[in-house]
Amino acid sequence: MSRIVVKVGSSSLSSAEGGLDGERVDALVDALAAGRERGDEIVLVSSGAIAAGLAPLSLPRRPRDLATQQAAASVGQGALIARYAQRFEHHGLVVGQVLLTADDVTRRSHYRNAYQTFARLLELGVVPIVNENDTVATSEIRFGDNDRLAALVSHLVHADLLVLLSDVDGLYDGDPRREGAAIIRDVHGEADIAELDIVRPSASAIGTGGMVTKIEAARIATGAGIPVVLTAAPQAAAALEGQAVGTRFHPTGRRRPTRLLWLAHASNTKGAVHLDAGAVRALTVRKASLLPAGITGVTGTFVAGDPVDLVGPDDVVIARGIVNYDSAELPSLLGRSTRDLAAELGAEYEREVVHRDDMMVI
Template sequence: MSSPTRKALAGAHRIVVKVGSSSLTTAEGGLDPARLDALVDALAARYANGSQVVLVSSGAIAAGLAPLGIPRRPRDLATQQAAASVGQLALAHAYASSFARYSLTVGQVLLTADDVVRRSHYRNAQRTFSKLLALNTVPVVNENDTVATEEIRFGDNDRLAALVAHLVGADALFLLSDVDGLYDGDPRAGAGARRIDEVAGESDVDGVKAGSQGASGLGTGGMASKLSAAQLASSAGVPVLLAAAAQAPQALADADVGTAFAATGARLSARRFWLGHAAGATGRLWLDDGAVAAVVNRRRSLLSAGITAVDGEFDAGDVVELVDPAGRVVARGVVAFDAAELPALIGRSTHDLPAEQRREVVHADDLVPLRNR
C-alpha cells in the first residue's frame, strides 16, 4: 500500500516536474525525440487527470552541441551561452510540437537567480506563472543560460526546480533523471548499494554518499544536487519524488517508484522562503549565545549588542548570514547597515549609539531562523 507521502504525490493538484539533460539528449545527436515524446505523454496524462503541470527542463546547452559541431559540453561560459542560444530554440520547438499532439499550449519561462532574489523580479515571475496556469498552459522553465553569469547562476536545475515549486505554490515536486532513486552508495560501483524508498527526515539520509555530476557528463547536477533540492523543497512543506525519467508514467500516476521525501516543514511565506533559501548572502554576522537565543527561539530583531564580529563586504539592504559562536548558520536576514559601519557598533547597547544609528541591525520582519537550538 502506498505511504501517505506517495498518496500526497499522486493526488497533488499543482506539480512541478524537473527532467535532466541526460534524459532528453545525447552528445552525438542533440535532442532525442522519442524520449522527449515519452516524457510529454506522461505529463499530458497527469494533466488530463486534473493536475496543473509546470515543467523545469534541462537540455538547452546539450541540445545546442550537435548543431554547432561541439563534441562535448563546453567548460567556458561564453561557449555554454552560445550553445544555450541555439539549444533553447530547439528545445522550445520540440516541446511545443510534442504537447500539441494533446492540444496543449506551452509557454517558455527563462529565469536567472536575479529573478528570484530580487523582490520585484520574483513578483513578476509569480504573476507570469499564475496567468499561464490560469490559461491552461504548461510553463516550460529553464535557467536563462544565454545571459546568466557565474555570479547569478542557480548552479543546476534541481535547485531551480525546488525554488520554482515554492514560487508557484506547488503541491508536489518530481525530480526525474537517469537514476531510479536515492541510494546509500553509488549503484554503478557494483553490488551493495541499497535504494532508499522513503525519507521521512534528515536522519534517513545520514551517511549517504552522493556524486556531484550525472553519469552522462551532459548535465551539471548529480545526485548531490538532487538530494539537496529534495531536502530544500521538503523542508518547506513540499513532498518530493526522485525517480528515473524512464519511469515517468508510473511516477506521475501512482508515485509508486523511486524515493519519496515527506514534507517535513511548514510552508513559509514567499518572502521568507526566498530570504532563507534563494537570496545570495554577501557577509556574516557572528552572534553571542544571548543573541542567538533571541533571534532563533524568540524571533526577535538582532541588535548591535549581540554581535561579536563581522565578515564580508556588504551594503545596507543586502542579505547576510547570522552565525553562532561555533560558526553554524542559524539565520539569514537583511542587514540595515553597511559592513564598514558595523565594527564601531559591535557589542554596544542601542542606547549608547548616536541617534541616527539607534535601529536594529537586522529587523525581525527581515529575518528567517534556519535552526532551533
C-alpha cells in the same frame, strides 16, 4: 486536481552526441499532456539548453568556462523551447518560457512578480517551462543546478508534488550499477539515508547534477511540506498517475516563505555581520530582529537587499538574512540603539539591520 512540478535533466533529454533526442522529448511531453488531460496543473523545470546548443556550435562536450556555457545556452534555449512548443501543440496545449535567476526568489519585489507570473500562466491553462537564465547568470547568482531550482519553484507555486526525473530509477542503498544494490522506496527523514554513500557525481558528460543535488532538492521540498518522487524519465507517466515508482520522499516540515527557504539552502551570501552574545540570544531564543546595538563588526561588501551571514562571537554562522543597510553604512551604527540613531540621523535609521521576517536561523 493537483499542481505538480516536474524536473527533467539534460541527460534524460539528450542523445549521446549532445543534441536533443526528439523521441525522449516527445515521450516526456506526452506523459505531461496526459496529466493535464486528467486535470492536473503541470510546471516543467527543464534542463537542456546548454546541451541543445552543443551540436549547432560543433562542441563535442559541455564547455567548462562560463562564457561558452552561456553562448551554448543562448543558442540552445530557443531550440529547446521550440521543440517543447511543437509537441505540446500536438496536444492542444500552449507553453510559456520562464527563465529565472537567484534574485527572482531572494529579492522580495522579484519574488512577488515571479509568483504572480506563474499564477497567471496556470490560470490561463499554459504549461510553464522553467530554466535557469544561463545566458546572463553569473557564477555568484546561479542556482547551481536545476534540482534546487525545481524545489524552490515547487514552493513558489504551492505545488502538491515534485517529480525529479533522472537517468536512474530511484535512490539505491549502493551504486545502482553494482549487483546487489537495492532501491529505497520510501524516505521519511534523514535517518533513512544517513548511512548512504550518495557522493557520486553525474555520469553524464552533458548534465551537471547527480544524486547529491537530488537529495538536497528533496530536503528543500520536503522540509517545506512538499512530497517528492525520484524516478527515471521513462517512468514519468507512472509517477504522474500516482503509481508506486522510484523513491518517495515524505514531507518533514511545513511551508515557509520561499526567499527564506533559499537563504537556508542555496544562497551565496555577500558578506557577514558579526554579533555579540546578546544579539545571538535575541535572534535564536527570542526570535527577534537584528538591531545595530548587537553588532560588533562587518566583513565583505554588500548593499541593502543582499543576503548576508549572521555570525556569532565564536565565528559560527547562526543565521542568514536579507540586510537593510549597505556594508559602508553599518560601521558608524555599531553598538548604538535605534532610538539614538533616529534622534541623530533621522527616522529612517530606526529600521532593523535584518528584520525577523527576512531571516532564517540555521
